[in-house]
Amino acid sequence: MINPASRTKKIELSQIRKMFEATKPGAINLGIGEPDFDVPQNIKDAMKRSIDNNDTHYSPNLGYLELREEIVKKFKKDNDIKTTPENVIVTVGASEALYASTQAFIEKGDEVILPNPSFLLYEAILNISGGSIVPVDCKMENEFKLKADDVAEKITDKTKAIILNSPSNPTGAVMEKEDIKAIADLSMDHDFLIISDEIYEKIIYDKKHYSPAKYSDNVITINGFSKTYAMTGLRVGYLTANENHTEEIFKIHQNSIACANSTAQMGAIEALTGPQDEVNKMVNEFKRRRDLIVTRLNEMGYETVKAEGAFYVFPKIEDKDFVRKAADAGVVTVTGAAFGSNGEGHVRMSYANSYENIEKAMNILEERVING
Numbered sequence: 001m002i003n004p005a006s007r008t009k010k011i012e013l014s015q016i017r018k019m020f021e022a023t024k025p026g027a028i029n030l031g032i033g034e035p036d037f038d039v040p041q042n043i044k045d046a047m048k049r050s051i052d053n054n055d056t057h058y059s060p061n062l063g064y065l066e067l068r069e070e071i072v073k074k075f076k077k078d079n080d081i082k083t084t085p086e087n088v089i090v091t092v093g094a095s096e097a098l099y100a101s102t103q104a105f106i107e108k109g110d111e112v113i114l115p116n117p118s119f120l121l122y123e124a125i126l127n128i129s130g131g132s133i134v135p136v137d138c139k140m141e142n143e144f145k146l147k148a149d150d151v152a153e154k155i156t157d158k159t160k161a162i163i164l165n166s167p168s169n170p171t172g173a174v175m176e177k178e179d180i181k182a183i184a185d186l187s188m189d190h191d192f193l194i195i196s197d198e199i200y201e202k203i204i205y206d207k208k209h210y211s212p213a214k215y216s217d218n219v220i221t222i223n224g225f226s227k228t229y230a231m232t233g234l235r236v237g238y239l240t241a242n243e244n245h246t247e248e249i250f251k252i253h254q255n256s257i258a259c260a261n262s263t264a265q266m267g268a269i270e271a272l273t274g275p276q277d278e279v280n281k282m283v284n285e286f287k288r289r290r291d292l293i294v295t296r297l298n299e300m301g302y303e304t305v306k307a308e309g310a311f312y313v314f315p316k317i318e319d320k321d322f323v324r325k326a327a328d329a330g331v332v333t334v335t336g337a338a339f340g341s342n343g344e345g346h347v348r349m350s351y352a353n354s355y356e357n358i359e360k361a362m363n364i365l366e367e368r369v370i371n372g
Contacts (some may be wrong), residue, residue: 010127024330028361030349031332033169033312035230039267040278043229046270050263059259062250063090063238067265070272071238078201079211081221083240089253090260090268094199094224094237099125100252101195101220101239102161106131110160115146117314117339117346119169119197131160137342143305144171144314148182155186161193164212167200170339170348171314172290172307174207184215193245194219199237202228202279204309205287217242220249227310228279229271234264286311289351289358296362297349300370311352318345322369329368331361 050056062068068085075081091097098121106112108130114122116135126133134154138144151162162183166175187194194212196219201209213219224237237260239249290307297304297315304315314336319325323335336346351358 007128007130011124024327027327027330027332028353028357028364029332030351030353030358030361031334033227033310033350033352034232035227035282035311035352036354037230037278037282039230039234040271040274042274043231043267043270046274047234047263047267050266055262055266057262059090059262059265061254061259062086062088063260064262064265064269067269067272068238070269071240074272075221075240079198079209079214079221081211081213081240087243087246088238088240089246089250090265091224091237091239091253092257092260093226093235094197094222095121096253096257097220097222097224097237097239097249098122098163098195098197099128100249100256101222102126102129102131103252104248105193105245106160109158111156111158112160113151113154113162114340115163115165115168116341117144117170117336117343118163118165120338122163122165123340132158134159135340135342138168138171138173139342140303140305140316143308144168144173145175146173146179146183148179148186151183152186155190155192159190159192161195162187163195163197165197165200166209167204167307167309168312169200169310170312170334170336170343171305172310172312173305174204174209174308177208177210180210180212181215184212184219187212187216187218192218196221198223199227200310203283203286203311205283205290207308209309213240220245225268225271230282231264231267231271234261234267236260236264236268285355286351289353289355292355293349293351293358293362296359296366300362300366311350313349313351314343314346315349316345317347322347325369326365329364331364331369 068088106129220241225231302315334348336343
């Protein structure tokens with residue numbers, strides 16, 4: 001047997017994907033973070049036209065100029081971030097943007113501060129790059145929000161970066177403006193990068209989203225179309241940073257991906273320039289589902305924070321067999337431990353499923369897992 005590269009030794013296959021692939025026929029899946037809505041029709045039509053127009057060849061490595069120009073406008077309007085088309089890279093989903101960013105800047109000996117719990121991809125890509133993870137606990141009593149004071153305690157002369165994710169996967173937490181700004185200030189004072197994953201930016205309820213790049217030049221801002229426009233399988237993301245940072249990331253992108261899917265990029269242009277009615281409907285429906293799942297879980301005795309964004313809840317469930325019992329009963333969930341040590345004693349549930357299915361799932365959990 002040929003031995004794999006040593007960099008793969010610390011990487012585990014995604015527990016989310018394992019649960020997804022092991023889902024029994026007829027089970028209600030509260031494990032996968034994918035909107036159950038269809039891609040809006042105007043975006044579908046734009047992609048169909050692009051195929052008919054033979055826009056199916058390589059795009060520029062950075063992405064189509066028209067798309068990058070619209071992304072620049074979006075950053076200015078929504079995030080108060082000033083950038084240029086030359087400093088925008090269109091990527092194969094936000095996942096590639098995260099991977100390329102860590103490959104460009106993180107190496108062995110570098111410390112990277114990581115919220116605990118956090119999306120499991122972060123740990124994997126940091127292990128690939130050779131960086132050392134420095135976890136910062138996001139406490140339930142603070143609604144799982146990352147606090148700047150806790151981050152400040154973890155900074156050393158080896159700190160190279162921090163990964164932020166607000167709204168958060170797996171908790172749905174939305175960071176406060178003062179913490180975003182304070183961490184941005186710390187990045188300038190101590191000269192480290194902020195890799196800001198803002199993929200759930202539009203799926204936010206009673207709060208406002210703030211981007212650290214508004215306050216610091218040491219930020220790589222990452223976003224995409226998967227969650228906001230239900231374009232998960234089309235794989236279009238993007239990032240922006242200052243000229244020096246973008247140039248280094250572009251080296252990784254150009255020599256691994258070349259360019260994002262050309263047809264999907266044409267859909268992304270329409271997503272940004274077309275009507276946003278479907279997005280607003282989707283967010284309102286997610287809020288309705290959140291209220292349902294939080295209420296039911298709390299009524300069952302599972303302490304659950306009322307998530308302010310994304311489409312996840314992270315109830316406190318200390319039964320170590322809960323995920324297995326739920327799966328056996330026909331409800332797929334994910335153990336909180338998959339997202340870091342501070343996720344132990346919790347379970348992630350996605351409400352990116354229909355209201356009716358969530359209602360059924362809660363009934364099953366109450367009748368067959370709690371009282372069964």
